[in-house]
Amino acid sequence: QVQLVESGGGLVQAGGSLRLSCVTSASIFRINAMGWYRQAPGKQREWVATIARDGSITCVQGLKGRFTISRDNARNTVYLQMSNLKPEDTAVYYCKARDVFGSDVWGQGTQVTVSS
Secondary structure (H helix, E strand, O other), rough: OOOEEEOOEEEEEHHHHHHEEEOOOOHHEEEEEEEEEEEEEOOOOOOEEEEEEEOOEEHHHHEEEEEEEEEEEEHHHEEEOOOOOOOHHHEEEEEEEOOOOOEEEEEEOOOEEEEE
């Protein structure tokens, strides 16, 4: 089974940047799509961005220009570059992979805290 490990979260001031990483235990080519989600305190988990097997990218419209998803196939890693962070971006960020069999696997999450 695919396993995911996120990293890169932390405490940052408003206007700052962070890059989250999600390393998979399987080759990127065994995965149909990988995405980032986030869950703020007291709120439901929400989708942020997805990168598909063919490299196509979709992202929440309101985050475009600040958040960018990318991947490094050689490192089996997907990134979420976040810039101009705002306090409302504070959340636990999760990576999700959908494998070629259609099964979803989640990472453990990484905390991002943006101070005002």
